Amino acid sequence: MNWRRNLWTLAFAVMLSGSSYTMVIPFLPLYLLDIGVTPERVNMWSGLLFSITFLVAAVMAPYWGRCADKSGRRRMIMRAGFSLAAVYLLGAFVRNPVDLLVVRILQGVANGFVPASMAIVAASTPPDKMGFSLGIMQTTLLIGGILGPVLGGTLSHLFGMRLSFVVAAFIIFLGTLMVGRLVTEPENCQAQSPGSIWDDLKAAFGNRKLVAVLLLLFSVQAVSMILQPLITLYVVQLQGNTEGVILTAGIVYSLAGVAGAVSAPLWGRMGQRTGFLRILMLAFFGAGIFNLGQFFADDIYKFGVLQFLYGLFIVGVYPAINTIAVSCSDANSQGRIFGLTTTANQLGSMVGPLIGGAISSWIGIKPVFLVTGGVLLVLGGIIFLAGLFVAAAYHKEHQSQC
Numbered sequence: 001m002n003w004r005r006n007l008w009t010l011a012f013a014v015m016l017s018g019s020s021y022t023m024v025i026p027f028l029p030l031y032l033l034d035i036g037v038t039p040e041r042v043n044m045w046s047g048l049l050f051s052i053t054f055l056v057a058a059v060m061a062p063y064w065g066r067c068a069d070k071s072g073r074r075r076m077i078m079r080a081g082f083s084l085a086a087v088y089l090l091g092a093f094v095r096n097p098v099d100l101l102v103v104r105i106l107q108g109v110a111n112g113f114v115p116a117s118m119a120i121v122a123a124s125t126p127p128d129k130m131g132f133s134l135g136i137m138q139t140t141l142l143i144g145g146i147l148g149p150v151l152g153g154t155l156s157h158l159f160g161m162r163l164s165f166v167v168a169a170f171i172i173f174l175g176t177l178m179v180g181r182l183v184t185e186p187e188n189c190q191a192q193s194p195g196s197i198w199d200d201l202k203a204a205f206g207n208r209k210l211v212a213v214l215l216l217l218f219s220v221q222a223v224s225m226i227l228q229p230l231i232t233l234y235v236v237q238l239q240g241n242t243e244g245v246i247l248t249a250g251i252v253y254s255l256a257g258v259a260g261a262v263s264a265p266l267w268g269r270m271g272q273r274t275g276f277l278r279i280l281m282l283a284f285f286g287a288g289i290f291n292l293g294q295f296f297a298d299d300i301y302k303f304g305v306l307q308f309l310y311g312l313f314i315v316g317v318y319p320a321i322n323t324i325a326v327s328c329s330d331a332n333s334q335g336r337i338f339g340l341t342t343t344a345n346q347l348g349s350m351v352g353p354l355i356g357g358a359i360s361s362w363i364g365i366k367p368v369f370l371v372t373g374g375v376l377l378v379l380g381g382i383i384f385l386a387g388l389f390v391a392a393a394y395h396k397e398h399q400s401q402c
Contacts, residue, residue, distance in 0.1 A: 002184070003124040007133050009182040010117040011140040016175030017081070017113045018144020020088060020168040023152030024161065025050075026253050028100075029232055030245070031161045037097050043233075045097050047357030049104050050225070054350035056108025058343045064112040065339015068119060074185040076116040081176025083110035085169045092165035111346070113172070114141065115338040117179075122326045122338070124186045128272075130326060135268020135319040139261050142315060146257035153250025210337070213325050214344040216280075219379060220317050221345045223372045225352025226359070234365045238300045252304050256311030267316035268323075276320040277383060283320070284380030286313030292373025295366060314376075 024031075029046045037045050068076040087106045094100045118137060125133040152164045205211055232249040236242055271279040290310040297303040325341050359368050 003126065003129075006124050006183055007121055007136060009178060010121055011136050013077075013081075013175040013179050014114055014117050014137055015140035015144040015147075016171050016178075017084075017117075018141045019148040019151065020084070020144075020172040020175075022145045022148030022253075023155075023164050023168045023171075024088070024091065026149050026228065026232060026249065027152060027156060027161060027164070030156075031100070032097060034161060035094060035096055035100065043357050043361055047353045049097075049101060050228070050353035051350040052101060053104040053108040053111075054225075054346040054348075056105055057111035058346035058350060060109055060111060061115065061339045061342035061346060063339075065115065065119075065337070065342070068112075068116050068339070072185055073116045073120045073123075074179065074183055076112055077120075077179050077183075078176055080110055080112040080116065081172055081179065084113060085173040085176070086110075088165050088169035088172065092162040092169075108346075111342070113176075115342040118322065119338045120183065120185060122322075131268040131272035131276075131319060131323050132265065133268075134322045134326075135265045135271075138268075138315060138319050138322075139264040142257045142260040142264060142311075146254040146261060149250035149253040153247040157244065157247045209327075210325065210340070213321055214340060216379070217321050217341055218344040218348040218351075219375070220284075220314075220321075221348030222352040222355065223348075223375050224314065225349045226356035226368060226372050228353065228356075230356050230360055230365050230368060233360075234303075235300065237365065238297070238303055248300065252300065252307060255304050255307040256314070259308045259311030260315030263312050264315045264319060268319040271316075271320050271323060276324055277386065279316055279320045281380050281383040283313050283316030284376050284383060287317070288373050288376030288378075288380055290373075291369060291376055293369075295369040295373070 028049055029042050032042050032045050032049075033039065064076060064080075084107065087103060087110050090106070091100070091103045094103060118134070121133050121137055122130065148168075151167070152161075155161075155164045155167060231253055232245065235249040235252055236245050239245060239248065267279055267283065287310055290306050290313065294303060294306045294310070297306055322341070325337055356368055359371060
């Protein structure tokens, strides 16, 4: 088995998956306006549409992860990819917000493309290349996040959003065909899975290290998703009008992804050399500072620069968390581990937009940056204290041995 071919094929497929997702998702608030939602209710519908997919995906993720370990992760990628293509295509034909809500629920059921891809990479990559490989996966996912809003924004600006859904369906369909043709699943990827999903959950929550990773992933994803539905509306505020806002918002939205694509492999290599706790601390502090700084941006250019700087640091969190999660499992249970990390990720993605919608409706969009930046700094402080605790425990153990 050629692990490098698996890595680069799945990395490209994940990039296509990220592109198809971000072609349409950042612009859902504006799509709601197109299909008849009043401006007064668009925030409420946006929060609901963002959150419902993540809730359904969070519930389904442990089941799909268990299926991946039992019947094959490559098969799970194919199932998720073809299902998502059908769901995106349906999105082009919605007539009202209820139709769009149904499409978003189906998208949650179909979820699983990225975690199954991560699980195959983790199972087939040599241990000394794990940080690098997961960093590459994060990079290509971010590149997809860069290309998606720009392509989706351009298509929406020229032809309307419905075409964006059609193109998104074609892109994820193409990526799925490529996986079916080129990816070879490691022989140790399939295992009989005794017990039940409930047994998996009990075993996971008995692992303190894994629980800490899941809580951390939930927190950072919630913070990120607090902002995602608001960025397009905030760009409107900074511009002072809605002229060309979809294209402008797509470019601004992509800046964090550009920065992340540049820095993700570097974070992975640094973590492999210096330890992932230190990487987490540095990433959280940097992301918190620049996220907080967006509160003070008074034009679209300053906001774009701060988005870029924020992206340089926040991306360092994910390969570190994924690598730590992999260390909590053996090769035969990595599908379930990535299923659980997906659940934590999706729950954070569900809670974030609801919190963002509530805060922005209460005190406006701008103060939300104070909240999210502050939370990231607090998480960095928690990691710093955890690092001190680990160092102290190691020092005490070393002294007792001497």
